[in-house]
Amino acid sequence: MSVSTYLHHFFVSNLLTLYYSGLVLLGFLWSYVKNPFADPWAQKLRLEPPPCLTDTKYGVHKYIKVNNTKLHYVESGDPSKPLMVFLHGFPEFWYSWRHQITEFNKDYWCIAIDMRGYGDSERPDGLEAYDLKQLVEDVRDLIRQLGREKCVLVAHDWGGLIACRFRDVHPDALSALVVLASTSQEAWYHELWGSDEQRKKSWYVFFYRMPGLAEKLLRMNDMAAFDTVMRVPGKDTITTQDIECFKYWFGKPTALTPPINYYRSNFAYTLADKPRCERPVPFLYALAQNDAYLSTTLIDKMKNxxxxxxxxxxxxxxxxxxxxxxxxxxxxxxxxxxxHKV
Structure with missing residues (x-):
């Protein structure tokens, strides 16, 4: 990539980071103006997990050390059956796969993990701990530690970026790959800089680069952001109790920075392209029609x-x-x- 392109991306990225950070700061100021005596960062005390987080219908809670990091996971199904591993996105944890665990645990050995930095998994310090290479090796070591060489990998959002890179470097470890509402790092990068629509939808990626500010925004008004982004008017599949599960974990004092560090650690002004993957791994790629963060035009990039x-x-x-x-x-x-008879 040329020096001029690098400088253009550098300038635009930092300008957008400052712009969106400024808008958020204005929002903070407006919150104080409206009610100067309220504390917008006051939170409901959540000492006990919501009952559904310990509901045995979802499986057994376990821990495993992979790639020098202790991960929490929920196991459900017969260990003699094919392994199915679930990778969640941001801002989620294993519970986002509750409907899939109960659907597939009859035919697969289901493992839904809290990725490093999330939920009850270990939260390493430093940005380097959340580099994409480390996240991919977490998955590879997890499969081995579970005594398997292959799995069906099902992923969403950030989990999907990890899964796509896993597909690139460890295709022999996959029986099949399912990626929901996500993309590969390369496809997202090229769409980000080639599409005004995707750049607008990715505003938060630029904003998250600002240290500390994203954490404060997500904590505002008892973490109302979870209600805003997850609840869907007219649909009852994501309930108030479900939202309480997310607020329980992300409301803890150190719970937001490690997940946001996924964005900070892997943001790049330039990105080397990669060769087309020709290995015949069955790959289901599903985007959501009304996705507020990803453009459906990413499908064409992924096909490349x-x-x-x-x-x-x-x-x-x-x-x-x-x-x-x-x-x-x-x-x-x-x-x-x-x-695909998997």
Whole structure:
């Protein structure tokens, strides 16, 4: 990439970071003006987890050390059956796969992890701990530590970026790959700089680069951001109790910075392109029609990088697809796995 392109991306990225940070600061100021005696960062005390987080229908809670990091996971199903690993996105944890665990635990050994820095998993210090290479090796070591060489990998959002890179470097470890409302790092990068629509939808990626400010925004008004981004008017698949589960974990004092560090650690002004993946790994790629963060035009970019990809769009659905439309997503995954006899 030319020096001029690098400088252009550097200038625009930092300008957008400052711009969105300024808008957020104005929002903070307006909050004080409206009610100068209120504390917008006061939070409801959540000492006990909501009952659904310990509901045995979702499985057994366990811990495992992989790639020198202790991860928490929920295990459900028969360990003699094919392994299915779930990778959540931001801002989520294992619970975002609750509907898929109960659907697939009859036919697969389901493992839904809290990725490093999330939920009850270890939270390493420093940005380097959240580099994409480390996150990929967490998954590879997890599969080995579970005594397997292959798995069906099902991923969403940030989990999808990790899964796509895993597909690039460890194709032999995959029986099949399902990526929901996500993209590869390369496809997102090229769409970010080639599409005004995607750049606008990715505003938060630029904003998250500002140290400390994103954490304060997400904590405002008892973490109302979770209600705003996850609840869907007219749909009851994501309930108030579900939102309480997310607020329980992300409301802890050190819980927000490590997940946001995924963005900070992997942001780049330039990104080397990669060769097209020709290895025949079954790959279901599903974007949500109403996704507020990803443009459906990413499908064309993903087709350029992966030969064996089956793209689809989940209609009348937003970004948190597996939670918002669990029946649609479960049917989509099951039909895909059945088609490939996985």
């Amino acid at each position: 990088y992966y030969a064996h990809i089956e793209p689809t769009i989940i209609e009348n659905c937003g970004h948190f697809a597996q939670q918002e439309e669990p029946a649609k997503v479960n049917s989509l995954i099951r039909n895909f796995l059945s088609k």
